[in-house]
Amino acid sequence: MDVFEALYTTRAMRRVKPDPVPLDVQAQIIDAAVRAPSGGNGQGWRFLLVDDPEVIKKIAPLYQDCVRQLWATAYADRYQAALADPEAPASKIMMKMVSSVQWVADNFETIPLLLFGFIRGDTSGGSIWPALWNAQLAARAHGVGSAPTAALNFFHPDETYEILGVPKDENWQMAAMITMGYPKGTWGVASRRPAHEVSYRNRWGSDTGFEINEPMWPGSN
Amino acid sequence: MDVFEALYTTRAMRRVKPDPVPLDVQAQIIDAAVRAPSGGNGQGWRFLLVDDPEVIKKIAPLYQDCVRQLWATAYADRYQAALADPEAPASKIMMKMVSSVQWVADNFETIPLLLFGFIRGDTSGGSIWPALWNAQLAARAHGVGSAPTAALNFFHPDETYEILGVPKDENWQMAAMITMGYPKGTWGVASRRPAHEVSYRNRWGSDTGFEINEPMWPGSN
Numbered sequence: 001m002d003v004f005e006a007l008y009t010t011r012a013m014r015r016v017k018p019d020p021v022p023l024d025v026q027a028q029i030i031d032a033a034v035r036a037p038s039g040g041n042g043q044g045w046r047f048l049l050v051d052d053p054e055v056i057k058k059i060a061p062l063y064q065d066c067v068r069q070l071w072a073t074a075y076a077d078r079y080q081a082a083l084a085d086p087e088a089p090a091s092k093i094m095m096k097m098v099s100s101v102q103w104v105a106d107n108f109e110t111i112p113l114l115l116f117g118f119i120r121g122d123t124s125g126g127s128i129w130p131a132l133w134n135a136q137l138a139a140r141a142h143g144v145g146s147a148p149t150a151a152l153n154f155f156h157p158d159e160t161y162e163i164l165g166v167p168k169d170e171n172w173q174m175a176a177m178i179t180m181g182y183p184k185g186t187w188g189v190a191s192r193r194p195a196h197e198v199s200y201r202n203r204w205g206s207d208t209g210f211e212i213n214e215p216m217w218p219g220s221n
Numbered sequence: 222m223d224v225f226e227a228l229y230t231t232r233a234m235r236r237v238k239p240d241p242v243p244l245d246v247q248a249q250i251i252d253a254a255v256r257a258p259s260g261g262n263g264q265g266w267r268f269l270l271v272d273d274p275e276v277i278k279k280i281a282p283l284y285q286d287c288v289r290q291l292w293a294t295a296y297a298d299r300y301q302a303a304l305a306d307p308e309a310p311a312s313k314i315m316m317k318m319v320s321s322v323q324w325v326a327d328n329f330e331t332i333p334l335l336l337f338g339f340i341r342g343d344t345s346g347g348s349i350w351p352a353l354w355n356a357q358l359a360a361r362a363h364g365v366g367s368a369p370t371a372a373l374n375f376f377h378p379d380e381t382y383e384i385l386g387v388p389k390d391e392n393w394q395m396a397a398m399i400t401m402g403y404p405k406g407t408w409g410v411a412s413r414r415p416a417h418e419v420s421y422r423n424r425w426g427s428d429t430g431f432e433i434n435e436p437m438w439p440g441s442n
Contacts, residue, residue: 027429032228034415035436048425129351164424196251201270
């Protein structure tokens with residue numbers, strides 16, 4: 001697969017089939033992850049793959065509670081606004097996300113693979129997120145969909161660490177849980193606010209000198 | 222370029238030529254960046270490209286001071302250990318990094334392009350680092366080398382914000398400065414601790430079921 005196809009079509013794929021992800025694909029996902037940079041090349045990361053249905057079953061109620069709390073806290077305003085004006089474009093985007101996140105909660109026990117990323121000695125995220133994103137890009141190249149969430153970190157870190165056996169005295173921080181599996185839907189380019197609207201040249205607020213009205217990847221049309 | 226070539230060979234490339242990076246390549250770097258995921262698809266990011274030699278000249282002494290401080294603080298132990306036992310493998314890795322970071326400090330005014338990434342409303346880094354890493358991968362695909370640093374954030378954020386004109390009252394946080402340019406050296410796969418040594422299955426400490434002794438990309442040999 002061309003690198004730009006991967007960069008342009010790796011979007012959150014939350015609805016996945018229960019089919020297992022083969023071991024060699026999982027191996028490449030982690031092998032690609034460790035190629036990422038980390039501060040001072042510290043590589044202070046750990047990756048935990050979960051495919052045991054019994055473990056997934058234990059995490060399910062925690063994640064389901066996270067999602068209930070998300071709609072009531074961090075996303076409450078956007079959720080209520082979407083319910084109040086369902087035809088607005090922002091409402092449609094919001095309800096699409098709500099629906100796919102809710103699908104994960106409702107079908108958690110059917111998800112074939114979870115990838116947890118842990119880090120220590122990094123407060124910026126710069127030493128774990130490139131690795132996790134590499135894992136998602138490598139998964140994409142093998143046709144595996146993925147979606148990261150930090151909800152467990154926020155609402156149920158202790159219970160999650162307990163289930164996964166994370167040592168309490170070693171300062172490991174969970175960065176994210178990434179759900180993985182073969183997608184039910186189709187790949188495509190996620191719509192985004194155009195690059196020139198979120199970038200500047202030489203000084204904050206100055207024009208970049210380019211305008212990008214269509215994604216710069218030919219397969220997007 | 223194949224996606225795995227990009228994932229496996231995008232390493233910190235600090236020594237770059239002064240040749241400018243064409244505008245269309247810069248545009249694709251930012252267009253690839255905005256394809257990345259962000260929490261709740263918030264896209265609360267800004268990208269600032271700097272190629273004006275006058276601006277680069279103002280940032281140079283700040284970065285040079287950062288590097289002086291890095292060797293004396295965060296990297297002091299590893300630096301002293303490397304000086305004390307220069308033949309140890311860890312010392313060689315450390316001195317190679319010291320040498321390339323010092324090259325950036327000493328030649329800062331010759332670097333053709335800087336990319337600054339800013340975010341607000343994100344404390345985990347998960348809403349800016351995938352975008353910045355996409356920028357580096359897209360740059361790689363165009364033959365442009367890059368290396369991120371958070372040193373300015375730590376040691377000289379206020380002076381940097383002042384030079385770049387970042388508004389003080391909008392809560393923007395600089396995630397990193399990425400130096401960019403056509404590399405003087407050659408691309409290659411960075412050596413890393415093997416994936417199976419930093420990953421587990423189903424429970425912390427358990428074996429993953431795979432062993433990866435060579436990078437899983439054929440071009441690495």
